[in-house]
Structures are given as structure tokens and as C-alpha cells.
Amino acid sequence: MFSAKHYPLTPIIHEWVTNIIKKKGSLSAAIEKHASPINILCKDSFENNINLYNTVFEHHGIKSKIYFARKANKSILFPITSHKTGNGVDTASYNEVNQCLEAGIPSSAIVCTAAVKNRKLLELLVENKIEVVLDNEDEIDLLEKIGNEMDREIDVIVRLCGFKKNGKNLPSRFGFQLEEAYQLISLRMGKNKSLKKFKFKGLHFHLNGYDIEERAYALFQSYLLIERLKNVGIQTQSLDMGGGILMNYLADENEWQAFKMNLKRAIRNEIPPITYGNDGLGMLVHKDEVIGNMNVYPYFNTINKDLLLNEILNFQFRDQSLGALLSPLNTEIRMEPGRSLLDQCGITVAKVAFRKYDTQGNLLIGLEMNRTQLRSSSADFLLDPIHIREEHALEKAEEVFGYLVGAYCLEQELILKRKLLFSYIPQVGDLFVFVNTAGYMMHFYESEAHQFDLAKNLVYDSVSNTLS
Numbered sequence: 001m002f003s004a005k006h007y008p009l010t011p012i013i014h015e016w017v018t019n020i021i022k023k024k025g026s027l028s029a030a031i032e033k034h035a036s037p038i039n040i041l042c043k044d045s046f047e048n049n050i051n052l053y054n055t056v057f058e059h060h061g062i063k064s065k066i067y068f069a070r071k072a073n074k075s076i077l078f079p080i081t082s083h084k085t086g087n088g089v090d091t092a093s094y095n096e097v098n099q100c101l102e103a104g105i106p107s108s109a110i111v112c113t114a115a116v117k118n119r120k121l122l123e124l125l126v127e128n129k130i131e132v133v134l135d136n137e138d139e140i141d142l143l144e145k146i147g148n149e150m151d152r153e154i155d156v157i158v159r160l161c162g163f164k165k166n167g168k169n170l171p172s173r174f175g176f177q178l179e180e181a182y183q184l185i186s187l188r189m190g191k192n193k194s195l196k197k198f199k200f201k202g203l204h205f206h207l208n209g210y211d212i213e214e215r216a217y218a219l220f221q222s223y224l225l226i227e228r229l230k231n232v233g234i235q236t237q238s239l240d241m242g243g244g245i246l247m248n249y250l251a252d253e254n255e256w257q258a259f260k261m262n263l264k265r266a267i268r269n270e271i272p273p274i275t276y277g278n279d280g281l282g283m284l285v286h287k288d289e290v291i292g293n294m295n296v297y298p299y300f301n302t303i304n305k306d307l308l309l310n311e312i313l314n315f316q317f318r319d320q321s322l323g324a325l326l327s328p329l330n331t332e333i334r335m336e337p338g339r340s341l342l343d344q345c346g347i348t349v350a351k352v353a354f355r356k357y358d359t360q361g362n363l364l365i366g367l368e369m370n371r372t373q374l375r376s377s378s379a380d381f382l383l384d385p386i387h388i389r390e391e392h393a394l395e396k397a398e399e400v401f402g403y404l405v406g407a408y409c410l411e412q413e414l415i416l417k418r419k420l421l422f423s424y425i426p427q428v429g430d431l432f433v434f435v436n437t438a439g440y441m442m443h444f445y446e447s448e449a450h451q452f453d454l455a456k457n458l459v460y461d462s463v464s465n466t467l468s
Helices: 015-021 024-034 044-059 077-084 094-102 119-127 137-150 178-188 212-231 253-267 305-314 322-329
Strands: 038-041 064-069 088-091 110-112 131-134 154-161 198-204 238-240 284-286 289-291 332-335 346-357 363-367 386-388 400-405 420-422 431-435 456-461
Touching: 015 024, 015 431, 024 038, 024 346, 024 431, 024 456, 044 064, 044 077, 044 305, 064 077, 077 088, 088 094, 094 110, 094 119, 119 131, 119 137, 131 137, 131 198, 137 154, 137 198, 154 178, 154 212, 178 198, 178 212, 198 212, 198 332, 212 238, 212 305, 212 322, 305 322
Parallel strands: 038 456, 064 088, 064 332, 088 110, 110 131, 131 154, 154 198, 198 238, 238 332, 363 400
Antiparallel strands: 038 346, 284 289, 346 363, 346 431, 386 431, 400 420
8 A cells, every 4th residue: 555645735825824823812812703714804915016016017107097896805805905006906797886886986987897787787877987907799789778867978998809810719718809809899899889878998818727828819909999999990999808817826847737737646546545535626547648638727937927917018019028019008007907906805713613533534624714715717726724722732743634514415515636744633623714805705606505694704904913
């Protein structure tokens, strides 16, 4: 038999997180007051991340504006903070728009990119003169009808698709093909426009994935469309490149590579399982060969955030960088980051409820939370949690493998699918801290099955070192 081995994935931990972990009493008191789990948010890193992006745009001489993708986190803290820094908010639903308005965020700082825009949402946008990103003809028909009924002019942005890289289409289910967009804007929103209430303001696109070259090609082809529209007398005031900017979660690339390699070895039964049930996280073994890829976020990235944006703007077309091409356009270049703006902006804390062994002899640590409170579209959240022991715990250090499980009555109710190595056997009442969860992890799939309450969101003030 093979001996078990741990393959750590050590997260980058911000100073504010280190400070609050030292306040064990405050965390325990917050859990006692609000129940487990709790989410703790901090805006300091958010402001810094916005500044990183704006600094890159300034370096390239580009007029810019950052729109925080509200869907990445439910807290109104971040939209308010984005507005206070002179930037905006990308919204995707009636409630997201309405909450921003009620929080005092002006219409000029809001854009709506919702995939489905019904009458109720569109009426709210028109009434408040909020920019609408158009995606399809049915949306145009309904919006035109509402504009005529309300007798209001509507600021519209046209969403693009159909970009090509090396002759191949970049697939998307959203937006208008480039030629369709040109015809729509020039013939129906131009000088002799048939869409009388529409006021063309700009272009928008969002690409799936994180490919730098694909983003560069899409920006360049959007630039060509802007030039083409300019030739028929139509000015494009904004060009939005969407989100999907990579960030980095992990402190050590070697750990990331080792985990990926050994997960493949595990599902080939070359080493003991390192995930519950030997889950390949999207990979399978067929005829002794590993097929497929891990269905997880790429947790380690050397080129990330501002460095990645700079790579895009440095990409060369016509013997010039994209930045040099975009700079003289007098068009505001926008982006809509979600996850990367929330880098180091939040943690999730949960309390240990029980310990037990399953039928396979695996140690299970039950937490007072459920898996939807730490879940996005990834197959797993691949960061080691921080174990905070009760102050009175006097047990000797004893390394033990185990898994963190949650409160839903499902066999697959794993908080993390990875096998973890604990330096001490977790005790009832201990806390686990999951780091860097603000972006998509704590809220995106959160549900109230079993009628469990949603996690309480608290804010950490780094100046006063307090929670509220």
C-alpha cells in the first residue's frame, strides 16, 4: 500500500486577514451572535485593485472607467466604494440596479448588462436614464416600445460578438455579429435613425476564458468598428472589454503544479486519493489514460490583474500597441472585473459542529455551513483553510487527514473535496477560515435549502480594527 501524502495549496493572505485572525475572541463572538458561517468583507484591497487597473490605463494614455461586476458579490459595500472612487457598477438584474439607486449611486455610474431584460427591468432603466447594453432584436423591440410609451430617450450600448483570431471565430451566445452591429448602429441609430428614442453611446463585449491574445484581437476588431462608424459620422463614446481578468490565489506555483500532477496520479490509482471518492474534479480515466481537464479556476497565475491588462494593451497590431491605437480615439475604454477587483476582499468563517468517520474510514469534520456558501462554477475551491483552535484546547499536535463536510443532507455535501492535513485534530467549537472568498465564492451559488439562513455579511474596518 502507498503511504498518504499531503499536497498543500497555500493561499496568499492579506495583512488585514492576518490581523483579524489574531482576534479570535471577536470571531467567536461574531459567530455566537450571527450563527455560523459569517462572511467578513474589507474594502481596502478593493480600492487598491481599482487603482492598479487605472494606473495601467493612465500609463497608456487611455481615458478609462472601471465598472465593478456586481454579480460577483451581493454586498452593497463594493458598488458604493466603486462609485466613491469615481468608477461605476455593472448590474445584471432589477434588484441589483434598484439597490444601487437606493444606495445613492447615480444613474451615470450604472450600466446594465443583464442576460435577460424583462419589461420591469427595462422600465426601471429607462425611467432612471441608465445605459442599457443591447443583446438581441427582441430586446430592441421591447425597449423601443417602452421608450415610446414613456417618451424617454434611451442611452444604449451594443454588445458585440463574432470576433476572429487567426481566421477562427471566437464563440459566444451573446451580442451581435460585427457586421450586424455596424448595420444596426449606422442604419437604425445614425442620422436618419428609425429607432427614434435610442441614443447610441458605445460598444461592449465579454469573452469567455482568459486568453490574452483573444482579448487583444477583440479589442482591435472593436477599434476597427469604431473607426468605421466614425467614417459615417457616428462617435463611439465608450468601448467596454468586459471582465474575466485573471487573478492569483496561491503563494507557490510549485504547490499548484504538484497538486495537478498528483491528482492525475491519484485517479490512476498510482497514489492514495487526494480528493473525496477520488474525484478527478472533471478529469476521468479511460483505458489507463487521463482525459479531460480539471473544472476549476486556474488558481496560480504569474500574469494577473494589472499585469495581464498591460499585456493586452501592449499587444501589437499595424506595428503599434493596442494602447497606442486606442489612446487617440477619445473613446472611454471600460472594463467590468468582478473576481479580480475582489481579490483579498473577503473571508468566510465557520464553526466545527462534529467529528466522525465514514464507512471508508475517512475523518469527516462537520461545519455549521453548507457547500453553496463556498461554491462557484468550479468543481472545488482549491485553497487550504486556516484552522483556529479554541483557546482552551490543550491537545498535543497530532497530524491527521480529513475532509470538511457541510449541513445539507446529501452524500456529496463536501465543503472542500480535497483531502486536508490537520496539525491538530479539530475540536467542536473550533473555527475554520476560508481565505479570499469575496469573488463569486461566498454568494454566487448560495442557497436556502433546508430553510437555512443565509450567512451574515460583516465589514471589517482596518482603521479601527473592528467588525460591524
